[in-house]
Each structure stands twice: as C-alpha cells, then as structure tokens.
Amino acid sequence: MKQIRVYNQVFRIEKTVYSVQGIQLPIPVSYRQLAFFAGTLFLMFLLNEIPPFSWVDYYLIKFIGIPLLVAWFFTRKTLDGKAPHRFLIRFLEYRSQPKYFARYQEIPVEKKARYHYTGTVVYRRHEEVTDDAKHSLSD
Template identity: 65%
Template sequence: MRQIRIYNQVFRVEKTVYSMQGVHLPFPVSYRQMAFFVGALFIMILLNKFPPISWIDLFLVKFIAIPVLVAWFFTRKTLDGKAPHRFLLRYLEHFFAAHHFARYRELEHPHRSGYQYAHDIAYRKTTRGES
C-alpha cells in the first residue's frame, strides 16, 4: 500500500489580528486565541458569583490574566500530541464508553461476569497441611 502525501496543512494559514479599531496590539493574536480568550472570559463572568472565584478580588487577575492563560494553554501546548481540548474530549469519550472491545468492535456479551466452561473440569484435591 502506498502513502499519498497531502500538503493541505501547508496552505492552511491561520488568520491573525494585528490591530483592533486602529489600535495596534502588542503582539499578533489569532482568531483561535481570541475565541479561547472570549470563552474563558464568559466562563469567568458566569462563575464570578460562586466560590472560589468570588473570593478573588483582583479584577485584572480574574478577567484578564486567567483568560489569557487559558487561551495560551489551549493554543500553544499539547497533551499526548493533541490539542488540550481535543485530548480532554477524547478522554471523557473513552471514560464513558464501553470498555469491552475486540478489534475496535464492541463485544456481544460484555456484561457476562465470571467464566463459563462448556465441559467437565477435572481437578485433584491435595491434602497438604493436614496431619
């Protein structure tokens, strides 16, 4: 079997924002990073009323630093060679899936407990330890 090389990733350039409303940003930001920042900011706003987030009194930490760290982590780091959000989704999918597979197909009777023998079983009783 031959492998055919595909160069789609080479031509897929991530779009980047350099300025917003005429104000230049200190560093270029991709749309993906902006999406993670806005998502984390929205979650922080929702969780602002509940402890332990409500115990943090620093506005910049709560609404700037944490979303920036989340955006940086989810766009720059990899877990097991995958993006962190995809790794977490696959982990949860594996955790909640049936764990009885053979050749990537689910087994017919995964809930059968114990072993079942079709024939008579011969065994020998020993008398060790008895005097």
C-alpha cells in the same frame, strides 16, 4: 508503493488579528486564541459569584490573567500529541464507553462472586472431654 507528498498544511495559513477597533494589539493574535480568550472571559463573568472565583479580588487577574493563560495553554500546548481540548473530549469519551468489546460490539459483563462453593463442607466438631469420658475411653 509510492508515497505521495501532500502540502496542505503549508498552504493553510492561520488568520491573524493585529488590531481591534483601531487599537493596536501588543502581539498578533490568531482567531483561535481570540476565541479561547473570549470564551474564558465569558465563563469568568458567569462564574464571578461562585466561591473559588469570588475569593479573588483582583479583577486584572480574574478577567485578563486567567483568560490569557487559558488561551495560551489551549493553543500552544499539546497533550499526547493533541490539542488539550480535543484530548479532554477523547478522554471523557473513552471513560464513558464500555471496556469489553468483541467485533466492535459490547460484551455484557456479569458480576460474579469471588468464591463459589459447590460441594459440601465437612468439619469436625471439637467437644471438651470430661473426667467421666476419659475413664470410659480408657476401658
């Protein structure tokens, strides 16, 4: 069997933004990083009045620091060899599907009681022996 090498990744060059409206950016930014930054910035504007975010009074941290951190994390780090957002989507998909399959079909799982007794239970009844009963037993 021959292995055919494919060089698609070599020719797939990520598009980069160097300036916005004539303002030079300090570092070149990819479209993906820009999209994560803009999405997080929009989310921060929406969540601005909700308690964990409303407690932060520093707008530089809230509207620049957090979106920069999110954009860096989601474009540079990998979880289990995947991009973090794809890993989270797959994890939630796994947690939401049934766990028992046979030939890719879901097996209904019946809840069983832990202990089930089918026979009769036999026990002895203990009675306290009085003095009169002792005398009748000894006779």
